[in-house]
Amino acid sequence: MKFLLKLIRFYLLLVIARLIKLAITMRNQTSGTSFIGMVMLKLYPDFLRHTAKYIKKEKIAVTGTNGKTTTAGILSHILETQGNSVIHNEKGANMLTGIANTMALSIYPFKRFDYTVLESDEAYLSKLYDYLDTNYLIVTNLFRDQLDRYGELNTTAKKIQEAIDKNPKIKLILNADDPIVVNFQSLGDEPPIYFGFEDIQFMEKDIESKAPMELFNCSKCGKVLKYKKRFYAQQGHYYCDCGYTRPICEYSATAQIYNDYSIIKILHDDKEYELKTYLTGVYNAYNVLAAVVMALELGYEDLQSSLDTYQSVFGRCETKMIKGHKAVIQLIKNPTGASEVLKTVNTDNDILIVINDNYADGRDVSWLWDADFELLQGASKRIITSGVRAYDMAVRLKYAGIDNVKVIPNINQAILAITREAKGDITILPTYTALLEINKIKK
Known part of the structure; x- marks a missing residue:
């Protein structure tokens, strides 16, 4: 009886969400991307717990300082163009209210989706996992970002690890070129899946990165890490004199960066995938690589047509x-x-x-x-x-x-x-x- 009452309450909230959306639309106003979600969580704090059963296949989260919106957008588009139904917070509203907003306006009582691809703010990932866990977590990178809100990088990393610890069955998809991201570990039996670049070439103009590089200590001995290659900021092939080094990647890639497009070649299990993307820059090469690696892990290999039709998301190129x-x-x-x-x-x-x-x-x-x-x-x-x-x-x-x-x-x-x-x-x-x-x- 108690379960039935909760279910009825959940269904009523879905109706309320659409009525609010209709009222806002009729007044030619915008609700932003979180208002309805805020109402849902206010009326029923456990709202997100009921959404998991509407996903038939996999639940995927994407977090990190830069690139999470683009990575999630590319992945969602790939899955949709492969014939799947996907719930995705495409507007980049990545805190708990934004995710609740997306779920409330996407879910219907008798309709199930194949996947959900949720971009999550680094600081709110742990709160998300209190209500809705995911099968996969992609971590793009960790840079200095809004220090007044999150504090130092180690604080942000601890928040992400706390979230991972709440979800021991999670499979981690990690950027091996980032010396902080590479240290995340699941409490379960699944080892992380690493991706990274072996080489990046600028084919038309060679711009050396002047972005601020954080100094990171070796997680094994505490000394400052050194680099054989540095692609941008702290991302690259790092090592320490004690023997600690960047891990071997399950998905190793190369990129040729042109002014208007990039060619990315990915090697996995002795098979090479060559893809062209019209998203420019090294940072977008990482975004595309992360999304493609996740798609390959899910069994999708014919990806060029999906990349050809991808449109940049809100404010990202x-x-x-x-x-x-x-x-x-x-x-x-x-x-x-x-x-x-x-x-x-x-x-x-x-x-x-x-x-x-x-x-x-x-x-x-x-x-x-x-x-x-x-x-x-x-x-x-x-x-x-x-x-x-x-x-x-x-x-x-x-x-x-x-x-x-x-x-x-x-x-x-x-x-x-x-x-x-x-x-x-x-x-x-x-x-x-x-x-x-x-x-x-x-x-």
Whole structure:
């Protein structure tokens, strides 16, 4: 009887979720990506516990500092194009309320899905596993990100390991090139599955990474790790004089990075897979590799057609028309990710940088000084800075040797200004809440 009452309560909440969504739509307003989930958890804290039975095959989570939205998006698209039904929090709402929001609007009482692909914030993964475990966890990387919110990297790593410990049957898909990620271990019998790059080549322009590199101590003896190869930030082939070294990868890859696409070759069990992706940059090569490795683990091998039809997700190399101009929108949120994004910016475009310091962005914007904005020194047109910290961004550009800068704090006015001045394409580099504001006005 108690179970029946809980089930009825769950079904009623699904109805309430859709009624809220309908009311919001009729008023031509947006609920964001978490409001309905917040209501669900407020009315029934165990709401997420009831969602697991609606997944027939596998539940997959993706976490890490950078790349989790893109990795989850690619994987979800691959699974869908292979004929599967997938629940995926595609808008990047990756805290508990955002995941509940996605589940509430996806699930129907008598419909089951093949997979769920859930991007999870690093700090909220443990809370997610209190209610909904997953069969697989992909960890992309760990970089400095919003230190005022999460503290040092070791603190974030501990939060992820705590989550893993709650789910002993989990299978870990780990980036072997990251010396922190590689240390995650499951309490169960399943050994981690490692992926990584053996070599990365820039075929048209060779840009040496200047992204800040964290110094990491060997997990065996405590000495500072050394590198044979470094691909970006701390990712690469690390080793220690004590004998500790990067693990052998079940999926080893090479990448050829061109201006407009990349060729990735993956070797697994003496079989090679060659794939072309139109997502550019080293960081996206890692994202594609992580998603493809997960797909291969699930038994899907014919993946090129899926990659060909993949469209960039919200704010990640997203291309939109804004007031008659093609705009490339790339989220920046920490020094490592921003530095890699800046490598891909076309400096012939009109450039708008929008920096906010709201909670979701991180209050501490000192990371601007660690990101390699010197890469914009070749900008042929004036750069506009906007957002709450527009003046901080302008000062950072001045110290980068870039003087042709205009400050327009109001984002709407900045969009109008750049679209009036631009003769061609536009590049917009926003932080997260700035991206949300731009998304409301860009059409």
